[in-house]
Amino acid sequence: MTAVEAxxxxxxxxxxxxxxxxxxxxxxxxxxxxxxxxxxTTFASAMAEEFDTGLGPVATVFAITIFLFFGSALVSGRLYDRIGIVPLLAVGGIMFCAGLVATSYVSVLWHGYVLYGIGLGFGGGLFNAPLFALTATWFVRYRAMAQGVVATGSGLGTALYAPFARSLLENVGWRGGMRVLAVVAAVIFALALGLIKRPPPMETGDARQHVALVVRTRAFWQMGVSGVFFTIAVIGSIGLVVAFAEKDGIPPRAAVAVFSIIGFASIVGRLALTSLARPLGSIRLLKIAFSGLPVAYALWLASTATGAIGAKFALLVVFGVVLGTAYGGFVALLGDVTVQLFGLAGIGTVMGLLFFSSGTGALIGPPLMGFTSDATGGIVVPIIVVGVVSAVGVSILFPMTGHPVPLPTYIGPPGAPPPPRPAPAAAEVLRPLVPQPSAAAPLAAPSSRPLASRPLAAGGSNGRPAVPMIRPVDDSATADPSLPPTSADPSLPPTSADPSLPPTSADPSLPPTSADTLAVPAVQSLPLSAPLRGAPPEVFWPVPADGAAQRKQSEMPGLVVDVADEERDEARSN
Incomplete structure (x- = not known):
């Protein structure tokens, strides 16, 4: 961490x-x-009438825009980690306003796909996800609440801009309305550039390595896939709720009022659920918020079966409250949940990936509902479809863990509890270098055989003097009578104590022992077979094969082994 007062x-x-x-x-x-x-959504019906098309093609403009708005976070998240928020807001804001002005002059609908989609979608996406990541790095105790404040902006925009856009449509038309909205957006973006600031850098580890581990976790894919289903349902509904309400007999101003109710309810949901994040937990509240979507669509479906306009509108109001609360709470908690699960390292990239998955759902939702409505001639089937989609999303998200993901690169906020670590694996049992007796072989009774030290004349495989090997001498009680007794090698000099070392004295607390005997465990008192008794040092201490060959030739210089002759003799015998 940098030098910052704490x-x-x-x-x-x-x-x-x-x-x-x-x-x-x-x-x-x-x-x-x-x-x-x-x-x-307010301009959709007027645009469909002017271009003489159905709701499906017009909803595609909205879908492309939302897809790029969320999907471009795949790029903007990485850019934010490198260059910060100010350049992204400046460039994205210019593209956003230019796209609005350019769309107001289109004469063919597909031009709107390009201009409105790239300008507002990609331009707005350059700063949308980074703003949530930026806010997360400024807070610890109140991170969820701060994220709720930022997310409240979308609720305010939904609630305030809908009647404002309706007024613009009635006075200057949808083309003039887009130009006015471009000016308003430019003023707000310029003001925000003076307010936002990136916090002092904190050490968060290797972001690239951390992100590579995050995308392999189950929790990341649960959040990403459920986010696709979430935005299919929510963005599809928001994009066509006004048109569907008008198609169901609700007056235009009342239909816009339902849209505004969704916006105001989302503000309540964002502030209420984020204020409960500390006592109840953000991850639990995220799941609860998502589970409100199927309930909302059940209410919307019930409103289509009601004949009275008053009762229909009342059910739509309740639908708007439930949908807005669920939608607002989910969006507001998403940033805090991401930090809790995956930590601060590469937060911009991780949130960008999650926003990209949401953008994928936004690309599907509005056209799915619009074309389904055009094909069926009603609004019942599209509502059922998004209700089922939301229920599938809930079933994917609910099993997700409620604790930080245990990653070796996890660096959470200061003071946050570390993620649980997996239990260490059992230590591997090393195979013994010396052959051990089989389980079927009975162990001999313990005995105290004298052990004779035999230093090796030749050096080890590394050229250094070999460590003296301890070889058991004959034991009449356990030795094999068919084998000749072993004796010290007469070619080796007798060993003697090092005169430079002080003499050692016996520990008075231990029983006296013979000077040349030593009690050994029972496993060492087993009878020695002929191969083991005459085995070279490699049995007791492994050395490379070439070192063993050199030692063998040094002990028997007269022996020349012709490998080819041996192989030839073996082939003849076979």
């Missing part, structure tokens, strides 16, 4: 006022981005 064990910038200022600036940017993009 308080209570935490760096001074964590949970500071400067962090809250940054979170407020990020919330403004998110409000402008989400509000502007979601205002497309």
């Amino acid at each position: 308080t209570e064990g935490f760096p001074a910038h964590l949970d500071s006022a400067r962090g809250w200022v940054t979170a407020g600036g990020a919330a403004l940017v998110v409000m402008a981005a989400f509000g502007t993009i979601y205002s497309f």
Whole structure:
């Protein structure tokens, strides 16, 4: 960690006022981005009428935009880890506003796919995910709440921009409305550039290695795949809820009111669930928020079976509250859950990958609902489809672990408990170098055989003098009578004590023993077979094969082994 003043064990910038200022600036940017993009739902019917097309093609414009908005986080997350947030917000903000202005002049719908999609989608995606990653690095105790403040921006945008876009549509049309929204966004982005700031760097380890480990974990794939199902359902619903409500007989202004209710409810969900994150746990609350989606779609389906407009609208209001609360809470908790599970190393890249998976679902959801509605001529089947999709997503997310993933590169926030470590594997039992008796062979009774030290004249395989080997001498009680007794090698000089060493004295606490005898365990008192008795040192201490051959030739210089002759004789005998 860099030289930063610390308080209570935490760096001074964590949970500071400067962090809250940054979170407020990020919330403004998110409000402008989400509000502007979601205002497309208000313009969708007017655009479909002008271009003489159905809801499916128009919803595809929205789907491409949302896909790039979330999917470009795959690039922006890595860029944020390298260059920070300011360049990304500056470049992305210019692209965002330029895309709005350019889309207002299109004469063919597919031009909107390119201009609106790349400008608002890719441009907005350059700063969307990095803003959430930025906020996570400013806080420890209040990280979930700060993430909720940033995510509240999208709720405010949804709630405030929908009636604003409706007013623009009625007064200046959808083309003029996009130009006005471009000016508003440019002002907000310029203001936010003066508010947000990257925190002092903290040591988080090797981000690349950590991310490579994260993407192999089960929890990462559970979050990513469930995020695809989440955005299929939510973005598909948000993109067409106004058009579907109007198609079901709800007046236009009342349909826009349902959309605004979703936005306000998402604000409540973000603030309420993030405030409960510390006592209840962000991971548990994330699962609870996701489980609210199937309930919301059941209410939406029930509203289609109601004939009275008043009762239908009441059910739509309840649907909007449940959907907004679930949607807002899930988005607000996502950043805190990511940090808890995977740590701070490479946080921009990890969140970028998760946002990319969400973008994949956003590319599928609106066209799926729009084309299904065009094919069936109603809204019941699309609602059933997204209800089933949301239920599948819940079943994928619920088994996910509630604890940090035990990775060797995990570096969590200061003061956070470390992830659980897996139990160490049992130590491998090494095979003995000396042959051991089989389980069937009975052990002889313990005895105290005299052991004779026999230093090796030749050096070891490394050229150094070999360690004196301890070889058992004959024991009349256990020795094989068919074998000749062993004796000391007369070619070797007798051993003597080193005169440079002080004489040792016996420990008075131990019983007296003979000077040339030593009690050995029973396993060493086994009768020695002929091969073991005359075995070379390699049996007791392994040396390379070439070293053993050199030692053998040094002991028997007159023996010349012709390998070819031996192989030839063996072949003849066979």
